[in-house]
Amino acid sequence: MIRKKKIPVSILVLFLSILLSITNLLADEEEKIAKQIADLKHSIIELGSDVKAMEKLLLYSEKSLLSVYLSMDAGQLFELNDVKLVIDDKEVASHRYADREKLGFQKGAAQLLYRTELGLGEHELVAVFSGTGVRNRPMKRGLTYKVEKTNQHNIIEIVIKDDVSKQRPQFVVRKIE
Amino acid sequence: MRNSVFNIAFLSLIVLYVPKALYAQINLEERSLENLNYQEVYYHFFRKDEFNGLVNFHHAMRQDSLPAKAEDKELLMAGLYYKYGLFNTAENIFKKIIKDNNPAFTKAVANFYLAKLYLRSGDAPLMSSALKNSVKHLPESLENEHQYLQGMQMLLLDDIKSAEKRLKNISKKSKWYFFLSFNVGAAYFKSKNPDAGEKYLKRVGSLNHDQADMLALKDKANITLGYYFLRNEKYNNAASTFEKVRLQGPFSNKALLGLGWAYSNASDYRNAIIPWSTLSNKDTTQLTVQEARLALPYAYKKLNSEAQSLAMYEDSIEEYEKLKTDLDEMLLFSQSASVFDLIVIDSSYDDYGISQEIIKHRDSRLDRLMLTLLNEKSFQKLLDEHRDLRQLQLKLSNWFKNSKFMAMRLKNTPEFRKHPDRRSYMKSLHKIQKRIKKQKSKLTKLVQSHELLVQAKVTKALEKKRQFVISYLSQARFAYAELLDKAAVVEQ
Numbered sequence: 001m002i003r004k005k006k007i008p009v010s011i012l013v014l015f016l017s018i019l020l021s022i023t024n025l026l027a028d029e030e031e032k033i034a035k036q037i038a039d040l041k042h043s044i045i046e047l048g049s050d051v052k053a054m055e056k057l058l059l060y061s062e063k064s065l066l067s068v069y070l071s072m073d074a075g076q077l078f079e080l081n082d083v084k085l086v087i088d089d090k091e092v093a094s095h096r097y098a099d100r101e102k103l104g105f106q107k108g109a110a111q112l113l114y115r116t117e118l119g120l121g122e123h124e125l126v127a128v129f130s131g132t133g134v135r136n137r138p139m140k141r142g143l144t145y146k147v148e149k150t151n152q153h154n155i156i157e158i159v160i161k162d163d164v165s166k167q168r169p170q171f172v173v174r175k176i177e
Numbered sequence: 178m179r180n181s182v183f184n185i186a187f188l189s190l191i192v193l194y195v196p197k198a199l200y201a202q203i204n205l206e207e208r209s210l211e212n213l214n215y216q217e218v219y220y221h222f223f224r225k226d227e228f229n230g231l232v233n234f235h236h237a238m239r240q241d242s243l244p245a246k247a248e249d250k251e252l253l254m255a256g257l258y259y260k261y262g263l264f265n266t267a268e269n270i271f272k273k274i275i276k277d278n279n280p281a282f283t284k285a286v287a288n289f290y291l292a293k294l295y296l297r298s299g300d301a302p303l304m305s306s307a308l309k310n311s312v313k314h315l316p317e318s319l320e321n322e323h324q325y326l327q328g329m330q331m332l333l334l335d336d337i338k339s340a341e342k343r344l345k346n347i348s349k350k351s352k353w354y355f356f357l358s359f360n361v362g363a364a365y366f367k368s369k370n371p372d373a374g375e376k377y378l379k380r381v382g383s384l385n386h387d388q389a390d391m392l393a394l395k396d397k398a399n400i401t402l403g404y405y406f407l408r409n410e411k412y413n414n415a416a417s418t419f420e421k422v423r424l425q426g427p428f429s430n431k432a433l434l435g436l437g438w439a440y441s442n443a444s445d446y447r448n449a450i451i452p453w454s455t456l457s458n459k460d461t462t463q464l465t466v467q468e469a470r471l472a473l474p475y476a477y478k479k480l481n482s483e484a485q486s487l488a489m490y491e492d493s494i495e496e497y498e499k500l501k502t503d504l505d506e507m508l509l510f511s512q513s514a515s516v517f518d519l520i521v522i523d524s525s526y527d528d529y530g531i532s533q534e535i536i537k538h539r540d541s542r543l544d545r546l547m548l549t550l551l552n553e554k555s556f557q558k559l560l561d562e563h564r565d566l567r568q569l570q571l572k573l574s575n576w577f578k579n580s581k582f583m584a585m586r587l588k589n590t591p592e593f594r595k596h597p598d599r600r601s602y603m604k605s606l607h608k609i610q611k612r613i614k615k616q617k618s619k620l621t622k623l624v625q626s627h628e629l630l631v632q633a634k635v636t637k638a639l640e641k642k643r644q645f646v647i648s649y650l651s652q653a654r655f656a657y658a659e660l661l662d663k664a665a666v667v668e669q
Contacts, residue, residue, distance in 0.1 A: 038263055044569055047612050048232035051576045058583040069213055104223025110216030
């Protein structure tokens with residue numbers, strides 16, 4: 001029959017003290033590394049801001065830029081699930097929204113949906129929104145808009161609004177000058 | 178047999194439970210946000226993309242392209258730092274908001290979040306002063322949470338009675354009411370006054386809510402209560418409490434184990450078999466499953482089903498031996514390579530550089546063992562840091578690629594070829610490239626140190642797991658031998 005062997009107390013004490021000192025060493029090291037990570041995050045955020053400034057100067061030509069933003073005004077009559085953006089018959093962006101992003105829209109956030117360089121003149125922009133409307137009914141809505149690309153950074157904002165009288169969402173384009 | 182796991186499970190639950198939501202979200206009050214730059218930062222804030230939010234914020238600040246009338250600009254910045262884990266920076270900004278000539282409302286909100294920061298660090302006096310300074314001018318929507326924080330501050334001072342009184346000021350419909358109720362109950366248990374704590378945990382354990390955090394809190398209360406009843410030999414109460422825990426939730430294993438013990442300790446072995454059988458068929462890398470594999474043959478033995486019991490002990494011994502071999506192998510591995518080589522962290526990043534990852538494992542037993550280990554609460558911070566470091570690595574690589582593209586544009590595009598600032602642009606770009614390289618090399622070193630740290634912690638945790646398995650193995654062998662001895666005596 002197998003019997004359990006007793007471990008001497010002195011060995012147990014030694015084992016525990018080694019374990020304790022390793023634990024302390026690890027905690028110190030963890031704290032040290034956490035501080036280094038925090039310092040590095042700060043430096044990289046600062047660097048990122050400089051890179052962004054440089055990109056603005058050199059990566060795109062400001063004159064040929066078009067930016068498309070998406071935001072929501074109220075948004076009680078439509079729960080946005082996903083969006084697809086088509087410019088001149090080419091799908092250029094799509095996004096599926098998490099609950100936290102939807103909450104953000106309701107709190108006043110705006111998403112930079114797409115930014116590109118475009119030639120001067122008229123372009124067709126189509127946005128397709130899928131989601132749920134009143135009484136949880138699945139809903140798909142499209143928006144077509146003619147963009148006149150001028151010799152400056154053109155910014156448009158698509159706003160999802162509530163049309164309370166008709167109990168349905170409204171998709172409005174706002175040009176930002 | 179000593180039911181060791183439930184003692185450990187019970188002790189680990191008697192800690193102050195602070196809702197995750199408290200740290201995960203700063204709910205800045207609604208404002209008219211007109212400026213798209215600002216609204217975009219706000220979007221990053223909500224999608225938990227603090228890094229890009231902060232980069233955009235600093236860039237917009239420098240370009241002076243944030244709306245002047247947005248009084249809570251700094252509040253948003255502090256919120257981003259807070260959520261990104263840069264607590265000291267967040268604290269300094271909150272303090273600055275309070276010191277500067279800001280509207281009373283903004284100061285109140287800053288004090289409110291400072292109180293949250295101090296709760297995190299466990300600093301009761303500072304928390305008290307921040308709460309006092311935020312009491313006036315705070316929006317009504319934060320009132321319940323404010324009361325909750327006051328209760329928590331009292332619990333930090335071990336003043337349970339005062340914390341208890343705070344509950345009267347919180348709406349019973351608010352989730353803060355249940356969070357504080359749980360913490361008051363847990364504090365009573367911790368201070369060895371379980372009778373006083375029982376009613377609070379019962380209240381939380383029977384709450385009617387369908388939100389995920391509330392359901393988790395409800396399960397946690399029932400688990401704590403169930404093990405308390407078990408220790409106090411109130412087996413019927415224990416069983417009915419464990420039965421309230423959701424089978425698909427994170428506490429289901431602990432509940433199944435406890436339910437088995439509740440029946441077994443009441444000598445109802447037939448009923449004990451049901452939850453333990455369910456648990457035994459689950460993943461054996463879990464401690465609760467390991468214990469169930471020892472408890473189940475014990476119940477069969479008590480029912481005089483010796484043959485079944487013997488077969489099960491044999492099966493468990495084999496499983497423990499396999500586990501021990503796996504753990505030995507893992508220990509060897511963890512001393513020589515990165516644990517992140519064993520698991521797959523899905524590296525798909527979206528346009529914003531946000532990791533879409535969930536940690537996966539390949540299908541081997543070893544990988545599963547590592548995944549179980551890393552999913553433990555003690556590794557959460559290290560995993561978050563690992564994810565952040567990976568995101569930074571990716572960002573720096575992308576920036577460097579873009580910088581090369583920018584250099585090409587400067588050299589080859591007609592727009593820039595005759596540009597009066599071309600030289601200075603080139604110089605600035607080179608400087609940026611140098612800085613990216615420098616940060617990249619720092620980051621590489623830091624990633625290495627971090628992996629070594631994870632490795633050391635994994636080794637320690639594996640060693641602990643190994644001790645548990647050895648103990649189960651020895652108990653199973655002992656019980657098996659005892660059964661064999663008994664059978665031999667009967668034969669003689």
